[in-house]
Amino acid sequence: MLVIVKENYESMSAEAAKIIANRMRRKPNLVLGLATGSTPLGLYKELIRMHKNEGLDFSTVTTFNLDEYVGLPPSHDQSYDYFMQQNFFKEININPRYVHVPQGMTKDVNAFCEWYEKRIVEFGGIDLQILGIGGNGHIAFNEPGCSLGSRTRIKTLTEKTRNDNARFFSSMDEVPKYAITMGVGTIMDAKELLLVANKSNKAKAVKAAVEGPVTATCPASIIQMHRNTFVVLDKESSALLEIEYVDTWESMLFE
Ligand code: GLP
Numbered sequence: 001m002l003v004i005v006k007e008n009y010e011s012m013s014a015e016a017a018k019i020i021a022n023r024m025r026r027k028p029n030l031v032l033g034l035a036t037g038s039t040p041l042g043l044y045k046e047l048i049r050m051h052k053n054e055g056l057d058f059s060t061v062t063t064f065n066l067d068e069y070v071g072l073p074p075s076h077d078q079s080y081d082y083f084m085q086q087n088f089f090k091e092i093n094i095n096p097r098y099v100h101v102p103q104g105m106t107k108d109v110n111a112f113c114e115w116y117e118k119r120i121v122e123f124g125g126i127d128l129q130i131l132g133i134g135g136n137g138h139i140a141f142n143e144p145g146c147s148l149g150s151r152t153r154i155k156t157l158t159e160k161t162r163n164d165n166a167r168f169f170s171s172m173d174e175v176p177k178y179a180i181t182m183g184v185g186t187i188m189d190a191k192e193l194l195l196v197a198n199k200s201n202k203a204k205a206v207k208a209a210v211e212g213p214v215t216a217t218c219p220a221s222i223i224q225m226h227r228n229t230f231v232v233l234d235k236e237s238s239a240l241l242e243i244e245y246v247d248t249w250e251s252m253l254f255e
Pocket of ligand 1 (some may be wrong): 139161
């Protein structure tokens with residue numbers, strides 16, 4: 001695991017984007033796993049800038065999003081599909097045929113989840129999976145106590161996660177109770193992981209994920225078992241870490 005600590009959110013986002021762009025240039029038909037939430041917004045912005053100013057080409061990239069709320073159509077402004085379209089896809093030259101976001105309105109959740117897993121395999125597996133982290137240590141919507149071998153499936157959201165997300169909805173009743181999410185096992189099958197976190201409210205979860213025991217109580221701690229993981233943090237989210245970490249990935253083994 002390579003942990004990189006940057007001064008602030010902007011430099012953290014730029015560092016993460018640099019890793020992604022490097023992988024895209026090395027493999028133009030990269031299969032990229034995408035995450036939602038406020039944390040990756042900065043790195044999406046930076047990738048958009050690279051696309052517009054430096055010609056970073058997404059036309060042969062395939063994407064798979066981690067998760068989606070059950071019951072929200074893509075037109076709902078809090079659906080993850082809508083989030084991705086607004087904050088990323090509409091600004092880059094991605095081929096819509098290669099974009100995959102779990103379907104929150106599917107009539108047959110189990111069949112959909114099976115299809116999603118198969119589709120990932122058809123594309124040769126995810127090369128690089130972007131991850132955020134929940135305040136309770138969740139990754140995607142794999143909440144504490146989930147199976148560390150799980151595959152794409154429907155999950156009940158915890159009260160903590162629903163509360164954390166309530167600010168985006170007009171009332172608590174509107175916050176979805178379920179989500180379709182890649183499993184921890186699905187995420188671990190990606191060839192590389194890139195976890196990003198910022199702000200002090202993530203410091204505890206980051207500490208547990210990076211330096212704590214590997215446990216389903218903090219699903220993100222599973223990244224310690226992955227051979228190729230980048231963790232890119234700002235100063236605040238890294239505040240509880242005890243080991244000293246690097247401030248850039250360049251010229252490291254991972255290149
Ligand atoms: C949601 C998403 C996660 C994300 C988390 C943190 O629960 N399902 O993928 O990592 O929120 O979001 P934020 O980056 O806004 O703190």
